[in-house]
Amino acid sequence: MSESFRLRQAQRGFAAAVRSSAAQQDALLLLAGDAARNQQLLAVYRGNSVANAGKALRLAYPVVERIVGEEFFGGLCRAFWQECPSRSGDLNEYGEGFGDFLANFPHVAELPYLADVARVEWLVSRAAHAADHVAATPAQLANMPLESVGVLRLDLQPGLALFASTWPVATIWQQHQTDYADEIDIDLNKDECLAVHRVGLRVDVTVLSTAELALWRQAQAGQTLAAMLETAFAVDESFDVQSALQAGFAHEFITALHA
């Protein structure tokens, strides 16, 4: 029996009581003083734990909260906290599975795009904390000897994430930013591919064509520029190489080129 067996038993009992008011018996046996009062005090801990998880989710999912409203979001946080306990002492890590949770949560079934919005927001928060990068310039590409262009490989910024949705999630994300001043105008019949990326320290979400998505996915997989282009043309014969690469530089996707 491990030396810390009694401590573990005590913590299991306490944790069960914090997680659910229906599982307080073991904890109540551990505590000194009046049991009825201790039940209420355990509820204070339960409230703190839910509130801390809620704060972390609010920070990671501001667009989801704006879409469903503050009160409903509070309910979502509580339900998620019940189903998916945190696995880290760092609350910034909490909430990764929120998108998948929403996809299966019956009370948001009338907002079928919400899960993808959440998945994009998780990528946004990852990008916000990714290692800083130095963007490459188009001149670096222009200076490459012609014979090496085909075998060229591109390094991409650490925060870059590519995502394809059957919903216009990039537009939804953009139009729910606090600095978005225009009317909300979203065509829910559209699907969208997008990149989550940093421009300097700021995170942005940029709409991509399906060919661009294929192009950057190949780059992420470490393929050569020739292979990237081949894949992009297979998706779309009229793919515009020049504007796609220009956009890649402008959005700081590319950090280095090497033969």
Added chain:
Amino acid sequence: MTTFVPIPDGVGIGLRAPHYEQALESLPPLGFLEVHSENFFHAGGAAMHILMRARENYPLSLHGVGLSLASADELAQAHLAKLATLVERTEPALVSEHLCWGAVDGAHLNDLLPFPYSREALSLVCERVQQVQDRLGRRILVENLSSYVRFRDADMSECEFLAELVQRSGCGVLLDVNNLYVNAQNFGFDAHPEMLDFMRRLPASAIGEIHLAGHSQGELCLVDTHGTQVCEAVWALYRDAIAACGAVPTLIEWDTDLPALAVLLDEAAHAHKIMQNACSREALHV
């Protein structure tokens, strides 16, 4: 990079996101800035830039909330590794954690939870603190906890527990005067003798930092919200603490319902005045 040494009579504030820009543009005269370590565990990004800017202008204190020193689970090595990286990167003047647990069987409640002060727990926490200090290559401070419940199965008081922990592991103590007051109110004892007990049992050099914060009156108990001004009773305890142990880096800690930066600076100025008065009195008695 310069290595900062903490100013012995420094008063600092907790640096929180809504105050980042204002604090770093106005650079108020403060002894140090304290942040929650876990908020800077990432590789890069805007928050990390803010921390490095803060680091250029103030000594830093890294205050951890998630290491779960008293958990029966093994110490989370990934968490400790991130803390070690951050310590290397920022060379903080102070590094602290709480005398609490937050996870069991891998599931985290992300709160500062109490546990029975048993001999068993003492050996476990001593071993953990030593592991952390070995990994970081420096002394850490361990903070007394605010609690709403008490355990039947305790072999000693929190103060006795901390005193032994200090003796066995060589760690220091972050004395949170508000936590002490909240516990005293919640469990119906007098905070003043309790604090004197801390001062008597702990070597003066062990107290490496003091926290001051506000609490709220809950339905059943005082709740350690860090969301109000420091109350008069806590200021009184602080005066006595400083009189007993001399000038110690002191933090105004405010986490919820964050007010204007100026309010925090006023609280810091008040703490600074108390510390100066205590020190000048001390000097007169020499």
